[in-house]
Amino acid sequence: MFGPFRITNSLSGGLLWKIPWRLSPSQKFRQRKRLRAVDSVIATVTNALAKKGETLKSLDRWAAEMPTEAQMLPRDKYTMFDRKAKRYRKGIHKLPKWTRVSQRINPPGF
Amino acid sequence: MSFFRITLHRSAIGLPKRTRGVLAALGLHRRGQLVFHPVSAQFAGMIMKVKELVIVEEVDRALTKREVHDSRKPDPGFWLETARAVGLQQQQQQFQQQQQEEEVRL
Numbered sequence: 001m002f003g004p005f006r007i008t009n010s011l012s013g014g015l016l017w018k019i020p021w022r023l024s025p026s027q028k029f030r031q032r033k034r035l036r037a038v039d040s041v042i043a044t045v046t047n048a049l050a051k052k053g054e055t056l057k058s059l060d061r062w063a064a065e066m067p068t069e070a071q072m073l074p075r076d077k078y079t080m081f082d083r084k085a086k087r088y089r090k091g092i093h094k095l096p097k098w099t100r101v102s103q104r105i106n107p108p109g110f
Numbered sequence: 111m112s113f114f115r116i117t118l119h120r121s122a123i124g125l126p127k128r129t130r131g132v133l134a135a136l137g138l139h140r141r142g143q144l145v146f147h148p149v150s151a152q153f154a155g156m157i158m159k160v161k162e163l164v165i166v167e168e169v170d171r172a173l174t175k176r177e178v179h180d181s182r183k184p185d186p187g188f189w190l191e192t193a194r195a196v197g198l199q200q201q202q203q204q205f206q207q208q209q210q211e212e213e214v215r216l
Binding site for chain 1: 114119124157162167
């Protein structure tokens with residue numbers, strides 16, 4: 001059980017990567033910061049266009065569909081829908097490039 | 111005429127070709143790079159495509175490359191007391207005084 005020759009996952013199986021199932025508090029803090037950064041970009045662009053009296057389809061869609069960071073539930077900030085996961089949720093850090101893509105809403109019914 | 115002041119904050123390594131193409135079209139090739147584009151629906155749409163990677167502000171005037179370079183220069187810690195430099199300083203002071211007087215009048 002103890003000592004240098006104990007059986008551990010990495011000793012018996014070779015390569016082992018452990019990805020925690022949930023985010024750490026600092027990861028969550030940085031995730032919120034990134035969400036707010038995207039919100040601020042959207043707000044800046046919307047305001048700038050509104051001053052000229054213009055609007056944009058993609059901006060309108062974003063405003064209609066996407067909640068802001070303050071409106072989002074913690075559940076949606078840190079986890080996302082997965083049809084294969086138990087109870088249909090997995091950590092958002094399992095999403096490839098998760099710090100550089102937007103993932104805010106769930107499929108209908110979830 | 112106002113401008114978008116766009117800074118590339120996050121790298122696009124490993125992102126789709128379309129995303130990197132949009133960045134190239136905006137003139138952003140390396141992280142921390144700063145570009146100015148006029149406020150228009152076209153550039154707004156391009157910013158929307160890369161909104162997770164950039165920092166955007168609205169400014170009244172586009173800075174030239176030289177001005178951006180100068181703004182990043184650290185304070186040299188010394189100044190030259192040549193006749194020309196002193197003359198320029200006096201001119202600046204006069205200009206500022208004039209402006210202040212005008213503001214007071216208004």
